[in-house]
Amino acid sequence: MRTLSSSLPTKRETLLVLILLACFTVLFSDVGIRESLSISFIPGMTLKQHPFDKDLDRAREPWRTHISWTSEGGLWLPQTSIVIHAPGWTIFDNLYVMNGTVFVVTDVPQTIPPRERLTSTGIEIKGDPELVAARFPTDRELRIISPEEAIRLFGSGATLIDGVTWMVNDPPQFIRHYYHWVAELLFGFWRTYSSLDLSIPDSGISALSAPHRIWFVHLDADHWRDPARLNQWVLRSAFPSLTADYSDDWIERAELGRPFLLDRVLLSDRAASMQGKHFDEAGRPLAEACLLPGSFHWWSPIARNAMQFAGLIDEPSISATSPPVITYISRQVRGGRMLVPEHHDHLVEELYALRDRYGYEVNVVTMERLSREEQIKLAARTTIMMGVHGNGMTSLVWMKPSPHTTVMEFYIPGGFTSDYQYTAYALGITYYGWWGNVSFTSDNLPRRAYPEGFHGKQIPIDGTAVAKVCLAQLQA
Ligand SMILES: *[C@@H]1O[C@H](CO)[C@@H](O)[C@H](O)[C@H]1NC(C)=O
Numbered sequence: 001m002r003t004l005s006s007s008l009p010t011k012r013e014t015l016l017v018l019i020l021l022a023c024f025t026v027l028f029s030d031v032g033i034r035e036s037l038s039i040s041f042i043p044g045m046t047l048k049q050h051p052f053d054k055d056l057d058r059a060r061e062p063w064r065t066h067i068s069w070t071s072e073g074g075l076w077l078p079q080t081s082i083v084i085h086a087p088g089w090t091i092f093d094n095l096y097v098m099n100g101t102v103f104v105v106t107d108v109p110q111t112i113p114p115r116e117r118l119t120s121t122g123i124e125i126k127g128d129p130e131l132v133a134a135r136f137p138t139d140r141e142l143r144i145i146s147p148e149e150a151i152r153l154f155g156s157g158a159t160l161i162d163g164v165t166w167m168v169n170d171p172p173q174f175i176r177h178y179y180h181w182v183a184e185l186l187f188g189f190w191r192t193y194s195s196l197d198l199s200i201p202d203s204g205i206s207a208l209s210a211p212h213r214i215w216f217v218h219l220d221a222d223h224w225r226d227p228a229r230l231n232q233w234v235l236r237s238a239f240p241s242l243t244a245d246y247s248d249d250w251i252e253r254a255e256l257g258r259p260f261l262l263d264r265v266l267l268s269d270r271a272a273s274m275q276g277k278h279f280d281e282a283g284r285p286l287a288e289a290c291l292l293p294g295s296f297h298w299w300s301p302i303a304r305n306a307m308q309f310a311g312l313i314d315e316p317s318i319s320a321t322s323p324p325v326i327t328y329i330s331r332q333v334r335g336g337r338m339l340v341p342e343h344h345d346h347l348v349e350e351l352y353a354l355r356d357r358y359g360y361e362v363n364v365v366t367m368e369r370l371s372r373e374e375q376i377k378l379a380a381r382t383t384i385m386m387g388v389h390g391n392g393m394t395s396l397v398w399m400k401p402s403p404h405t406t407v408m409e410f411y412i413p414g415g416f417t418s419d420y421q422y423t424a425y426a427l428g429i430t431y432y433g434w435w436g437n438v439s440f441t442s443d444n445l446p447r448r449a450y451p452e453g454f455h456g457k458q459i460p461i462d463g464t465a466v467a468k469v470c471l472a473q474l475q476a
């Protein structure tokens with residue numbers, strides 16, 4: 001590559017260096033470099049000052065759609081860098097996409113994690129060894145290439161896509177369930193992205209720029225909504241300006257055959273997160289993202305947007321003055337997993353006794369009978385949420401974490417799965433799992449198990465024991 005510069009006259013080089021020095025003085029004196037662009041120069045190539053890295057020039061030409069790196073006298077190419085990474089959850093700056101393939105362009109490939117921790121082929125996630133192997137990414141999905149190779153492949157420049165792009169590489173498989181959508185995909189995305197602002201306060205105000213767009217690589221426009229229509233409610237309320245591209249857009253862009261350069265990309269891939277060792281331990285794709293640095297209030301920007309959208313404004317003042325709220329999400333009329341009918345009745349009696357004696361607000365609700373707004377508003381006001389294991393518990397993501405905030409989940413004795421426990425844990429909410437009169441917390445979890453009766457209608461619960469723990473939590 002040295003040949004690129006060695007053919008140039010020395011005089012000219014000297015002049016360029018002088019110009020550059022002058023420019024750098026100007027740039028660094030007024031913090032002129034765009035924060036999101038980590039600009040790298042190809043070693044050995046002649047440096048050429050490019051207008052793109054100067055706010056001044058961007059202001060003169062705000063609608064800049066193309067970057068060109070070749071011209072007489074020098075080459076300049078923004079290299080890809082990893083801003084933050086956990087298996088399956090990666091933020092890149094200057095990521096390239098061409099012909100349906102993602103390109104990481106770097107002259108330090110050793111700084112890039114193994115490819116299978118970044119992406120996958122995006123096929124359905126199944127246990128058969130053959131299908132596990134088929135998820136491994138190939139050169140078709142992602143390539144890590146040198147700047148020199150990038151120039152050979154891309155030609156003289158690339159088309160720019162600005163701002164923050166969330167690229168979802170998952171198949172439709174899990175996305176159409178409210179729990180997987182909000183408490184796994186959106187949680188993981190936001191947990192990763194919010195790790196760029198460690199000072200997010202309780203109020204949810206963050207300096208982070210809103211993501212501009214979401215790209216579903218393997219999903220068409222009809223395959224991301226859930227039957228309860230909560231997926232879209234959450235997306236539209238949390239990110240009102242976000243636009244979505246689907247698999248046909250991805251293919252269309254690929255067929256253009258042009259290279260695109262994206263400012264900042266969060267690439268999420270469930271199969272890639274399963275390559276991490278914390279996934280093994282917790283059994284949750286989110287576990288990898290949860291190990292990144294983060295504010296205790298990392299979720300509050302999303303919760304705040306959803307609350308405002310639901311018409312619940314100023315909720316901190318409400319919770320400060322109103323009595324604690326206990327919400328039991330009943331499944332007794334729903335079918336599927338249910339409590340022993342007498343145990344349900346006894347639990348309700350015990351909760352109403354707490355209400356009568358201590359003035360707590362007690363709600364016994366069937367989620368499907370509430371509107372989406374009502375579900376979210378109720379969860380946001382709830383101090384203790386309880387119910388039989390199931391999708392209705394997803395509402396816990398809207399609870400306001402506090403030392404009293406608690407989630408209780410009822411199982412057939414011996415049964416356990418960490419979906420809602422891990423969600424509570426990620427939010428800093430106390431968790432109790434129940435087997436009749438026996439309880440366990442996040443500190444002493446049983447192993448995942450689906451014994452007989454797990455999905456049955458005879459799940460026992462000791463309402464007296466539950467009420468006792470409620471009282472202890474609220475009076476703590
Ligand atoms: C573009 O992608 C197709 C597969 O969809 C592949 O066959 C072809 O070789 C690719 N072209 C280039 C230039 O990478």
Ligand SMILES: *[C@@H]1O[C@H](CO)[C@@H](O)[C@H](O)[C@H]1NC(C)=O
Pocket residue numbers: 436437438
């Ligand atoms: C808990 O439940 C089991 C099974 O129903 C029962 O044998 C045991 O006596 C109960 N323990 C207490 C302390 O209530």
